[in-house]
Amino acid sequence: MSEAATLSLPSRLEVVDHVRSLGRALVAVMPIHYPRAMLRAHQLHPMEIWGPPHVERHEGSRHFQAYTCDIVVKAMSFIRSGGLDATKAILVPHTCDALQGMGSVLGDFLQPDQRVLTLYLPRGRRSSDHEFLRRELGRLARTLVEVSGHEPCRDDWDEAFEAEDAADAALADLYRRRARLAISDRDFYTVVRSREYLTAEQFCDQAAALPEGEAPQRGVGLMISGIVAEPALFDQIEAMGAYVAGDDLACGFRRVYSASAEADPLERAANRLLTSPADPTCGTPIQVRVDTLQTRMRALGARGLLIYDPKFCEPELFDVPLLRKHLNAAGFPVLHVEFEMGDRLPYQTLSRIEAFVETLS
Amino acid sequence: MTRSEALPHYVESSRLEHFVNYEVLGKTTLRVQRWRDQWKLARRRPRPNSPLNPPLRSVAHMKEIMSRHYLEGRYAAGVRKVAWVTSGAPTEPLQALGYFLVYPENHAALCGVRRKAQGIAEEAEHAGWSRDICSYARTDIGAMISGKTPAGRLPRPDVLVCCTNICQTVLHWYRVLADYFECPLVLIDTPFLYQEAHDHEVAYVKRQIEDMICVAEEIAGKSLDETRFRDVMTNARRGAELWLEVLNRSQHRPAPMTAFDGFIHMGPIVDMRGEAVTVAYYERLIAELDERIERGIGAIKEERYRVLWDNLPIWFKIGDFSKWLAERGVNVVASTYTFAWGELAPMIDPSQPLDSMARVYLHPILNRSTGHKLASMRRMVDEFQLDGVILHSDRSCKPYSLGQIDQRDRLVKTLGIPALLLEADHNDPRDYSDEQGSNRLEAFIEMMEPRG
Ligand code: SF4
Numbered sequence: 001m002s003e004a005a006t007l008s009l010p011s012r013l014e015v016v017d018h019v020r021s022l023g024r025a026l027v028a029v030m031p032i033h034y035p036r037a038m039l040r041a042h043q044l045h046p047m048e049i050w051g052p053p054h055v056e057r058h059e060g061s062r063h064f065q066a067y068t069c070d071i072v073v074k075a076m077s078f079i080r081s082g083g084l085d086a087t088k089a090i091l092v093p094h095t096c097d098a099l100q101g102m103g104s105v106l107g108d109f110l111q112p113d114q115r116v117l118t119l120y121l122p123r124g125r126r127s128s129d130h131e132f133l134r135r136e137l138g139r140l141a142r143t144l145v146e147v148s149g150h151e152p153c154r155d156d157w158d159e160a161f162e163a164e165d166a167a168d169a170a171l172a173d174l175y176r177r178r179a180r181l182a183i184s185d186r187d188f189y190t191v192v193r194s195r196e197y198l199t200a201e202q203f204c205d206q207a208a209a210l211p212e213g214e215a216p217q218r219g220v221g222l223m224i225s226g227i228v229a230e231p232a233l234f235d236q237i238e239a240m241g242a243y244v245a246g247d248d249l250a251c252g253f254r255r256v257y258s259a260s261a262e263a264d265p266l267e268r269a270a271n272r273l274l275t276s277p278a279d280p281t282c283g284t285p286i287q288v289r290v291d292t293l294q295t296r297m298r299a300l301g302a303r304g305l306l307i308y309d310p311k312f313c314e315p316e317l318f319d320v321p322l323l324r325k326h327l328n329a330a331g332f333p334v335l336h337v338e339f340e341m342g343d344r345l346p347y348q349t350l351s352r353i354e355a356f357v358e359t360l361s
Numbered sequence: 362m363t364r365s366e367a368l369p370h371y372v373e374s375s376r377l378e379h380f381v382n383y384e385v386l387g388k389t390t391l392r393v394q395r396w397r398d399q400w401k402l403a404r405r406r407p408r409p410n411s412p413l414n415p416p417l418r419s420v421a422h423m424k425e426i427m428s429r430h431y432l433e434g435r436y437a438a439g440v441r442k443v444a445w446v447t448s449g450a451p452t453e454p455l456q457a458l459g460y461f462l463v464y465p466e467n468h469a470a471l472c473g474v475r476r477k478a479q480g481i482a483e484e485a486e487h488a489g490w491s492r493d494i495c496s497y498a499r500t501d502i503g504a505m506i507s508g509k510t511p512a513g514r515l516p517r518p519d520v521l522v523c524c525t526n527i528c529q530t531v532l533h534w535y536r537v538l539a540d541y542f543e544c545p546l547v548l549i550d551t552p553f554l555y556q557e558a559h560d561h562e563v564a565y566v567k568r569q570i571e572d573m574i575c576v577a578e579e580i581a582g583k584s585l586d587e588t589r590f591r592d593v594m595t596n597a598r599r600g601a602e603l604w605l606e607v608l609n610r611s612q613h614r615p616a617p618m619t620a621f622d623g624f625i626h627m628g629p630i631v632d633m634r635g636e637a638v639t640v641a642y643y644e645r646l647i648a649e650l651d652e653r654i655e656r657g658i659g660a661i662k663e664e665r666y667r668v669l670w671d672n673l674p675i676w677f678k679i680g681d682f683s684k685w686l687a688e689r690g691v692n693v694v695a696s697t698y699t700f701a702w703g704e705l706a707p708m709i710d711p712s713q714p715l716d717s718m719a720r721v722y723l724h725p726i727l728n729r730s731t732g733h734k735l736a737s738m739r740r741m742v743d744e745f746q747l748d749g750v751i752l753h754s755d756r757s758c759k760p761y762s763l764g765q766i767d768q769r770d771r772l773v774k775t776l777g778i779p780a781l782l783l784e785a786d787h788n789d790p791r792d793y794s795d796e797q798g799s800n801r802l803e804a805f806i807e808m809m810e811p812r813g
């Protein structure tokens with residue numbers, strides 16, 4: 001982990017100051033998919049909320065039952081304790097039933113100072129889905145004008161797409177260059193996840209500054225799948241004599257979008273979102289997910305799949321038995337563990353991962 | 362071995378088997394059974410030590426209709442095209458095309474009522490599905506991989522139709538079915554309505570219904586007959602109107618039926634909406650309810666408190682709850698769940714089938730905001746003159762349950778009535794504690810005492 005020193009990422013607070021100096025207001029955004037360039041064109045900057053892990057569930061539990069995932073309950077705690085006071089709006093994309101409930105409870109009952117925005121993401125990739133998403137984004141854009149007081153002109157849109165497409169491309173490039181980056185998995189994913197709060201330019205700078213060289217990938221290569229993984233996991237995996245050959249994380253590879261050259265900004269934003277890789281929350285058929293994982297695992301030299309899910313995540317849980325069945329048949333062992341978001345990984349979880357790594361060695 | 366060959370219990374029937382076992386022997390046997398049940402029910406007198414009045418006589422007819430439906434299901438594969446559909450799917454075009462429809466959720470509920478759900482769900486759990494996913498899904502996945510079902514046998518689907526207007530869970534679940542059955546999965550994606558429906562949402566649903574019709578026509582090998590389609594739509598509207606009337610009869614004091622009766626009598630409107638038999642059945646049921654109202658007969662003998670049930674029933678507890686609550690003078694007279702199949706009746710317009718279907722299938726209560734659900738509960742408290750609300754916090758059903766904590770708080774604060782959050786699961790007995798449940802219900806009833 002000696003490479004940790006190579007990173008010097010701005011803190012969230014520094015980013016807040018920076019975007020304000022650029023005349024942009026902050027919008028808190030829940031996972032997973034949303035139109036970044038559209039926010040930017042409206043002089044808004046997204047700050048994503050994935051947890052946060054250090055927040056307790058207590059306050060959120062006043063509104064959601066115990067069988068609700070940490071992403072939703074902790075975000076609610078964070079909102080209720082004033083953690084998002086600096087933001088002008090909260091955008092809740094319709095990722096799953098749990099986020100649907102959160103968006104609805106926020107808007108109907110809790111009515112925070114911030115405007116609550118929602119976005120329905122279609123579960124297909126058909127022409128009807130494209131058409132719908134284009135119009136749904138149009139609806140969101142009209143609301144963003146009310147939030148920001150800024151109606152984007154053509155130049156605003158072009159500038160925003162140019163910047164965000166560059167950052168998307170930088171993220172895709174990071175994944176392509178992974179084996180040639182002389183940084184630990186922890187650092188790699190710290191940079192990948194910095195897209196959650198940095199500006200597009202800051203992210204591109206960070207990605208470009210990563211040192212090339214031999215990646216410290218020793219031991220057994222794992223593919224890691226799930227919604228989100230906190231940095232401590234990567235340290236632990238390394239300590240067990242394994243490395244992350246690739247990921248299928250909602251906070252990672254599932255957001256490697258392709259750019260679109262459409263002239264119409266809504267069309268362009270819709271195309272981008274509908275090019276996201278296989279993702280159960282987007283309705284990807286299981287066989288397509290299996291094929292994609294298998295191809296990538298072969299190409300990246302991953303020997304097994306670690307599915308690492310927050311508790312109570314239905315979109316993930318439904319796929320697990322079939323991923324296991326099909327990937328086992330293809331010669332890839334699969335381990336599924338569930339976790340509660342926090343600063344420490346429970347001993348039992350770690351020993352299961354350790355045993356899995358040993359069987360792959 | 363292909364994936365579908367791993368399901369040997371899904372066999373096809375010949376036309377002869379269908380004719381003999383279903384049309385001739387099956388229908389006749391069920392009719393005789395119904396006559397026998399009717400004869401018994403007609404002679405049944407109130408039992409002195411039961412808090413409940415005798416059951417509705419119509420139940421014999423309902424049993425016949427539902428049993429016939431499941432019996433036909435045993436012999437449908439190979440004879441009729443079969444579609445497995447979610448409970449909120451736009452099925453009218455499929456009916457008009459002659460599909461036999463299987464509602465896995467209703468099948469799972471049947472397993473729950475017969476107290477078979479846990480054992481069948483465990484089959485899915487042994488195969489790796491987590492106990493944290495919806496117990497309907499676990500029950501049906503368990504039935505699919507093991508062949509265990511109280512219905513005898515379900516027909517293999519030629520197509521799966523999944524509509525997200527109740528939850529996203531169904532899409533995750535139907536993706537699993539599609540993987541096993543290797544058949545087309547048609548998705549009708551219905552944007553969740555945080556507020557009123559927008560035009561682009563209606564247009565999106567309409568277009569998907571049109572696309573579904575194309576797929577269904579291709580699989581069926583025939584075109585949709587417009588006249589037949591309109592007839593189905595007319596029946597669907599009439600059936601839903603009548604169902605709503607059935608439920609609204611419980612605005613009378615004493616209420617002639619309980620919401621628990623409603624959970625059972627909703628079978629035809631869920632599984633057979635659009636069919637003439639459903640219309641005829643609810644006409645008969647209304648006549649019997651009116652007779653009860655006229656004679657002042659309530660579903661329970663002493664109705665002291667009138668209560669609303671929110672969310673799915675606890676299928677494996679329906680009988681116990683109904684009796685236990687009746688013993689304490691509590692009549693659960695209404696439920697948000699049963700209303701979902703009736704309240705959209707005015708939106709169904711057979712003269713504009715596709716436009717009206719797009720609207721109808723966007724608007725089920727489960728596809729609407731938590732605030733809308735609270736408004737519905739308030740309206741029901743008023744219209745049914747209710748003394749309290751039981752909100753079943755259903756561990757399996759997140760879309761129905763998330764929001765209940767705030768809904769309960771507002772019911773208590775703004776209407777000043779007791780409202781109880783009851784932790785359970787609609788199909789999994791392992792998630793309900795009898796002792797804790799009874800204690801909480803006792804306390805709830807005590808809070809209603811000043812109103813009794
Ligand atoms: S962790 Fe799963 S259930 Fe929770 S918000 Fe994310 S996708 Fe939804």
Ligand code: SF4
Pocket residue numbers: 466495496497498527528529530531673727757758759760761
């Ligand atoms: S019980 Fe709830 S989660 Fe399960 S299928 Fe029905 S609506 Fe969906």
